[in-house]
Amino acid sequence: MARDFTSVGVVGLGTMGAGIVEVFARNGVDVVAVEVSEDALERGRAILTGSTDRAVAKGKLAEADRDALLSRVRFAVGLDALHSVDLVIEAVPEHLDLKQRIFAELDRVCKPEAILATNTSSLSVTEISVATSRPNQVIGIHFFNPAPVMKLVEVVRTVVTSTDVVADVEALCKRLGKVDVTISDRAGFIANALLFGYLNHAVGMFEAHYATREDIDAAMKLGCGLPMGPLALMDLIGLDTAYEILDTMYRRGGRDRRHAPVPLIKQMVTAGLLGRKSGRGFYTYERPGSPVVVPDEQTPVASEAASGGAAAIAKVGVVGSGTMATGIIEVFAKAGYEVVSVTRGAEKSAKVFEAVKTSLNKGVVRGKLSEADRDAALGRINWSATLEHLADVDLVVEAVVEELSVKKALFASLDEICKPGVVLATTTSSLPVIDVAMATQRPADVVGLHFFNPAPVMPLVEVVETIRTSPETTATARAVCAGLGKTGVVCGDRSGFIVNALLFPYLNDAVKMLEASYSTADDIDHAMKLGCGYPMGPFELLDVVGLDVSLAIQRELYLELREPGFAPAPLLEHLVTAGYLGRKSGRGFRDHTRR
Ligand SMILES: NC(=O)c1ccc[n+]([C@@H]2O[C@H](COP(=O)([O-])OP(=O)(O)OC[C@H]3O[C@@H](n4cnc5c(N)ncnc54)[C@H](O)[C@@H]3O)[C@@H](O)[C@H]2O)c1
Numbered sequence: 001m002a003r004d005f006t007s008v009g010v011v012g013l014g015t016m017g018a019g020i021v022e023v024f025a026r027n028g029v030d031v032v033a034v035e036v037s038e039d040a041l042e043r044g045r046a047i048l049t050g051s052t053d054r055a056v057a058k059g060k061l062a063e064a065d066r067d068a069l070l071s072r073v074r075f076a077v078g079l080d081a082l083h084s085v086d087l088v089i090e091a092v093p094e095h096l097d098l099k100q101r102i103f104a105e106l107d108r109v110c111k112p113e114a115i116l117a118t119n120t121s122s123l124s125v126t127e128i129s130v131a132t133s134r135p136n137q138v139i140g141i142h143f144f145n146p147a148p149v150m151k152l153v154e155v156v157r158t159v160v161t162s163t164d165v166v167a168d169v170e171a172l173c174k175r176l177g178k179v180d181v182t183i184s185d186r187a188g189f190i191a192n193a194l195l196f197g198y199l200n201h202a203v204g205m206f207e208a209h210y211a212t213r214e215d216i217d218a219a220m221k222l223g224c225g226l227p228m229g230p231l232a233l234m235d236l237i238g239l240d241t242a243y244e245i246l247d248t249m250y251r252r253g254g255r256d257r258r259h260a261p262v263p264l265i266k267q268m269v270t271a272g273l274l275g276r277k278s279g280r281g282f283y284t285y286e287r288p289g290s291p292v293v294v295p296d297e298q299t300p301v302a303s304e305a306a307s308g309g310a311a312a313i314a315k316v317g318v319v320g321s322g323t324m325a326t327g328i329i330e331v332f333a334k335a336g337y338e339v340v341s342v343t344r345g346a347e348k349s350a351k352v353f354e355a356v357k358t359s360l361n362k363g364v365v366r367g368k369l370s371e372a373d374r375d376a377a378l379g380r381i382n383w384s385a386t387l388e389h390l391a392d393v394d395l396v397v398e399a400v401v402e403e404l405s406v407k408k409a410l411f412a413s414l415d416e417i418c419k420p421g422v423v424l425a426t427t428t429s430s431l432p433v434i435d436v437a438m439a440t441q442r443p444a445d446v447v448g449l450h451f452f453n454p455a456p457v458m459p460l461v462e463v464v465e466t467i468r469t470s471p472e473t474t475a476t477a478r479a480v481c482a483g484l485g486k487t488g489v490v491c492g493d494r495s496g497f498i499v500n501a502l503l504f505p506y507l508n509d510a511v512k513m514l515e516a517s518y519s520t521a522d523d524i525d526h527a528m529k530l531g532c533g534y535p536m537g538p539f540e541l542l543d544v545v546g547l548d549v550s551l552a553i554q555r556e557l558y559l560e561l562r563e564p565g566f567a568p569a570p571l572l573e574h575l576v577t578a579g580y581l582g583r584k585s586g587r588g589f590r591d592h593t594r595r
Pocket of ligand 1: 011012013014015016017034035036040090091092093094102119120121122142143144145236237238241245277
């Protein structure tokens with residue numbers, strides 16, 4: 001018969017522990033909440049009451065339920081208070097020796113049948129378990145931050161955890177309304193193993209001044225639909241905790257350089273900048289523990305963007321007739337710019353015209369655009385098959401085939417045709433913008449404008465500066481993005497810019513995890529969606545993007561950065577060779593023909 005958990009203990013009431021207490025108490029379980037000192041206990045109590053008060057204020061919890069919830073929690077200093085609980089979850093800082101000491105003590109204090117669980121993110125549950133005389137009753141129960149919100153729990157069984165303990169904990173997770181994935185004891189389990197390389201990489205970009213904190217975070221939120229940007233997430237996790245997790249993953253996970261904590265993290269921890277919990281991390285918060293970001297010296301000044309030397313743009317040339325060019329023509333025309341579309345012939349222009357019209361008509365049908373506005377937008381577009389018609393535009397956006405020789409020849413022609421001071425932009429997603437810029441006599445006026453597909457829908461544009469781009473050109477490009485109602489994020493001219501450089505290595509790591517048979521595609525997708533709030537799991541996304549496209553991007557990142565961890569997963573290569581390209585071919589990681 002399954003164990004009945006009527007009372008549980010939680011050790012450590014910090015970022016995670018306080019949330020875990022709330023999860024249990026909300027679900028009718030009595031909790032003994034333990035801290036190391038009276039002060040720490042008060043802090044833990046304040047986190048719990050703050051969270052439940054917010055839930056009441058938002059109408060998510062009735063006042064009576066909040067009072068009942070709080071009445072189920074007994075606070076105590078010291079582990080002795082845990083003598084009669086059925087289960088203990090430890091959530092103290094991520095140090096092996098500290099956790100081992102606590103488990104040895106719990107083993108002494110707790111009743112013999114009690115299950116002892118750790119919320120560790122990266123340490124070996126096995127090594128923690130051997131500090132007790134009951135390693136078969138030790139298990140990992142890894143909640144996600146914030147514990148009351150995130151649905152996922154990773155249940156970590158060691159080679160000696162009893163199967164009935166695993167089954168009882170799985171049943172308990174269900175009772176708590178959580179979705180569990182059960183896995184073996186490997187550094188970072190599923191979610192953190194895939195998340196932390198990405199977080200560390202994002203901090204590295206920030207440390208290298210590749211992009212600002214606001215731009216890195218906006219890029220991942222708007223480009224990938226993530227609930228938070230990586231630097232805001234580091235602040236939520238806590239920089240001290242993130243440092244320990246990275247350090248452990250580096251040492252336990254095969255010394256992958258991508259997990260070696262970026263030096264800035266250690267410096268910030270030493271300086272007491274721990275993230276939300278200390279009131280300051282990558283961002284500054286209203287007060288310690290508050291989620292409200294307040295302006296600080298790094299906050300961009302709104303007027304700066306408006307007045308930073310941006311040139312006025314009224315007339316825009318768009319060169320190309322593919323998916324991106326078509327979307328970009330629509331975006332500019334809808335935003336009120338006069339557009340000159342240049343294709344390679346009247347037939348192509350007619351096709352693009354039809355595609356733009358169809359797309360605008362959809363807006364009319366959905367009630368998002370009036371017929372008059374549609375007609376006005378179409379009326380703003382001039383159709384041409386000769387580059388000479390770009391002689392008087394203020395900005396050219398090139399969106400032709402992704403081949404360097406073609407783009408270079410085009411930019412050389414634009415250099416001859418366009419008036420001085422015009423901004424010349426390329427939409428390349430993979431070629432170095434500087435190569436294109438140097439095909440002209442005016443590299444200071446050349447910039448990347450990396451739109452996302454579908455351009456009329458996606459709110460993000462990466463503005464790519466080369467080492468020759470002038471500040472005025474960047475300011476103009478950014479102002480144009482704002483004029484289109486999109487967010488322009490500025491970054492350097494490196495493979496993958498911000499979004500692809502952060503996204504694809506994570507997808508590749510997921511493939512490597514599947515290849516190593518650590519977990520299934522379904523569980524990995526679940527873990528990222530329910531543990532991290534991602535809109536799609538990595539395998540769902542790979543099938544949508546296309547495995548061939550993903551492999552090509554990953555190869556480029558690997559070739560440019562020579563990072564061994566970026567080497568494409570052999571499984572990805574094999575699937576592409578086999579013609580399993582994702583949805584477009586009917587089969588990728590999943591079979592799409594049978595749905
Ligand atoms: N922060 C996250 O996003 C996150 C997510 C999942 C899991 N985890 C894991 O949860 C654990 C706790 O991390 P955190 O971020 O909550 O840390 P934290 O620093 O916010 O909180 C740790 C708490 O433990 C208390 N503590 C220290 N020694 C103690 C002792 N001997 N007895 C009782 N309490 C003691 C501290 O006073 C503090 O309140 C770590 O193992 C971490 O890896 C963290």
